[in-house]
Amino acid sequence: MKDIYEILAKHFQNDTTADEEKLIENFKxxxxxxxxxxxxxxxEERVDVREFDPENGWRMMLAKxxxxxxxxxxPIRRNYTRIASVAAILIIGLVLTIYLLMLNQETTYIVxxxxxxxxxxxxxxxxxxxxxxxxxxxxYTSSFQxxxxxxxxxxxxxxxxxxxxxxxxxxxxxxxxxxxxxxxxDVNAGELQTEVVVKTGKVQVSSLHSSDKALLLPNQMAVVxxxxxxxxxxxxxxxxxxxxxxxxxxxxxxxxxxxxxxxxYSEQFSLDTAFGSDCKLTAEFNQLTIGQVIExxxxxxxxxxxxEGNKYFLKNNNSTNL
Amino acid sequence: xxxxxxxxxxxxxxxxxxxxxLENYNPLCNYARGFLNDSEAAEDVVQNLFIQLWERxxxxxxxxxxxxxxxxxxxKCIDYLRHRSSKRExxxxxFPEKVIExxxxxxxxxxxxxxxxxxxxxxxxxxxxxxxxxxxKLTYAEIxxxxxxxxxxxxxxxxxxxxQMRQLLKAxxxxxxxxxx
Numbered sequence: 001m002k003d004i005y006e007i008l009a010k011h012f013q014n015d016t017t018a019d020e021e022k023l024i025e026n027f028k029x030x031x032x033x034x035x036x037x038x039x040x041x042x043x044e045e046r047v048d049v050r051e052f053d054p055e056n057g058w059r060m061m062l063a064k065x066x067x068x069x070x071x072x073x074x075p076i077r078r079n080y081t082r083i084a085s086v087a088a089i090l091i092i093g094l095v096l097t098i099y100l101l102m103l104n105q106e107t108t109y110i111v112x113x114x115x116x117x118x119x120x121x122x123x124x125x126x127x128x129x130x131x132x133x134x135x136x137x138x139x140y141t142s143s144f145q146x147x148x149x150x151x152x153x154x155x156x157x158x159x160x161x162x163x164x165x166x167x168x169x170x171x172x173x174x175x176x177x178x179x180x181x182x183x184x185x186d187v188n189a190g191e192l193q194t195e196v197v198v199k200t201g202k203v204q205v206s207s208l209h210s211s212d213k214a215l216l217l218p219n220q221m222a223v224v225x226x227x228x229x230x231x232x233x234x235x236x237x238x239x240x241x242x243x244x245x246x247x248x249x250x251x252x253x254x255x256x257x258x259x260x261x262x263x264x265y266s267e268q269f270s271l272d273t274a275f276g277s278d279c280k281l282t283a284e285f286n287q288l289t290i291g292q293v294i295e296x297x298x299x300x301x302x303x304x305x306x307x308e309g310n311k312y313f314l315k316n317n318n319s320t321n322l
Numbered sequence: 323x324x325x326x327x328x329x330x331x332x333x334x335x336x337x338x339x340x341x342x343x344l345e346n347y348n349p350l351c352n353y354a355r356g357f358l359n360d361s362e363a364a365e366d367v368v369q370n371l372f373i374q375l376w377e378r379x380x381x382x383x384x385x386x387x388x389x390x391x392x393x394x395x396x397x398k399c400i401d402y403l404r405h406r407s408s409k410r411e412x413x414x415x416x417f418p419e420k421v422i423e424x425x426x427x428x429x430x431x432x433x434x435x436x437x438x439x440x441x442x443x444x445x446x447x448x449x450x451x452x453x454x455x456x457x458x459k460l461t462y463a464e465i466x467x468x469x470x471x472x473x474x475x476x477x478x479x480x481x482x483x484x485x486q487m488r489q490l491l492k493a494x495x496x497x498x499x500x501x502x503x
Contacts, residue, residue, distance in 0.1 A: 005488070006481030013455075015462070037491050038484060046434045047457045049441045049449075050361055054347035058340065061369040065376070109378065121401050123374070125384060127393050145383065 012042045107142040113155075116266060119243055124149075127162035128169065131243050133188075133263070156188040158243045161201075172208075176224040179204045185216075186240055193225035197239045205231070245287040254279045254301055258314075265290050269305075272315045277301055338382055343372055346388075350395050352442040356435025357399035367398045389494055392439070396432075440490050444483055451479040 002020070004027060010016050011024045028035045113120040113132040120132045126145050130138065136155020144150065149161075149169040161169045163182025171178040173189035176196070183201020187194065196205050198216045205222040206213035212229035214222055221234040237248040242263040249257055254277050258269040267290050279301035285293065294305045294312065304315045347368060354364035371394055375381045384390045444452055454465045455476075462480075466473045 003478075003481045003485070005484040006477050009480035009484050010477065013462070034488060034491070038487060040433055041437050041440070041487055041491075042456070042484075044433050044437045046356075047437060047441060047453065049352055049438055049453065049457070050355060051442075052348045052351035052361075052365060054344040057347045057351070057365060057369060058343055060365070061343070061372055064369055065373050121397070123394055123397060125378060125381075125390075127390055129397060 008038065012039065108139055109141070110137060110139045112137040118264065118266060124151075126164060126167075126169075129160045131158040131160075133157060133242050153187055153189045155190075156186070156242070158184070158186045158199075158240060160184040173224075175208055175226060176222075177206050177208060179206070186243075193223055193228075195221060195223050197221040197234045197236075199240070245285075247283075247285040249281045249283050249285075251280045251282055254281060254297075254314075257281050257297075261293060265293070267310055267312055269312050269314065272313050275303075275314050275316060277303060277314075277316070279303070339376060342381060342387065346391055349439050349442045350391060353392065353435045353439035354395050354399050356438045357396065357431070358402065363402060367402050368395060371395060371398050386493075392494065396435070436490075440487050443490070444486060448479045448483050448486075451476055452483040455480060 004023065007016060007020045007023055008027065010020065016024065111120075111122050111130075111132065113134055113136050115135050117132075118134045122130045122132060122138075124130065124140070124144070126149055128149070130151075132138065133156035136153070136157055138151050138153040138155075138157060140149075140151045145167065147167060149164070149167050150172065151170070152172045154173070159169075159171065159180075161180050161182050161184065165181055169180050169182070171187055173187065173194040174191075175189075175194045178185075178187060178196055180201065180203045183203055184199045185201075185203050186197045186199065188196075196203060196216065198218050198220055200218055203216045204213060205216060205224065207224050207229050209226050210229060212224075214229070214231040216222055216231060219234050220231060221239075222229070222231040224230075237250075238260045241247050241260055245264050247260055247264075249260075252260075255271075258271075262268050281297075281300060283296065283300070285296075288296075290312075297303065297314075298305055302317050304317050305312050306315065350368045350371075351361070351364045354367045355361055358364050358367065371391075375394075381387065381390075441449060441452060441456075450469065451465055454460045454468065455462075460468065462473050462476045465471075465476045469476075
């Protein structure tokens, strides 16, 4: 009796006998998912396999590693470990003891996004992904993933958490604990309050200052501060715009439009002192360039936008202080 | 005393890390190339990924390394593409819940990278036969003739290739584990 995969290979080549074809029919019924997946791969036309030399890759990686010593992810204790391990070889006794003491400590990894770094992507060891907004930071320790997955956040980030029912994923902010098993959600941990908006899955938010907690479903949000705990439907369609570059405006006053745009574009809009407008915008922007945005605003609101450095100033079209 | 194991762990870590790198480098570069269509960029992405993993000291404790490496490589590729285009192109990676549900879905963009990854992981003999069939589009008889082996052996190797492909799909939850008769 032939192996079913041999027959399957022949089946894809159109080279089977009637008996063999019967076996394939059975296989299709029993494992439809497997059949269609294998078929997809089999008939993929682009099979341009290359040979990459691992030893050469290893050398290139080491060279690069030396070059980029000043990296963005800063393992705080790393230099100590390095120095200590060299010393340990030279002075065995005492230094080894110190080295061990240090090894027993937890390493904290801090990832920071500077004021100009928007939407910085970070991979966590468990396969989860974090997109950090500008001027935000989060940290986790070397025991991440052992029993629980815990991170601390200040500022805003969008989390896409890899599912793992055994190890809940927790985000700690000044005001709340956010616990999830696998989902995606946005957290804005500001100085005065923490806002959580859920995109997919379920998220449990609990206050650190009271016994309040809530289970949030997609498009629900919670606002937690020292004294309050609110959970309700999210009404801001642009809560994720800083990350996606997609904006929806519905009769939105110009000033709110600008606030939203400023969260995504590195170029910032400012108002001229003499500026006044009661323009309201209804539009959808899908990852427009700053030039396209300006054009739309100028035409819709009948204003003039001028560029000074990294800033854009809005002026009334017939303003005298031009 | 916990002294020695720690020190050894540290050395072992570097060795083990290198081993993982060497074993996975070629398949991962092929995988990345499937997304990027650029060999140099593919090597860049894979090297940078390993630098990051090294700095984080995390790879050794990851349980399903292959799955983790594939997923990370894919995310790095997406990130690379996003930064390369002047306008910020946000392609959110497909949500992993989908994968866990074990639905037999491979998204369009995954097919070529998966196939390249898979083909570069085949044992040399099997790979040669597989590529002559799928890349050069030779018939079994032509392959047998070309390599000086029997048609039976070609059939055998092709069956083996498919079987491995199935194992890979299963390992990454693209298909559920279904026993067959």
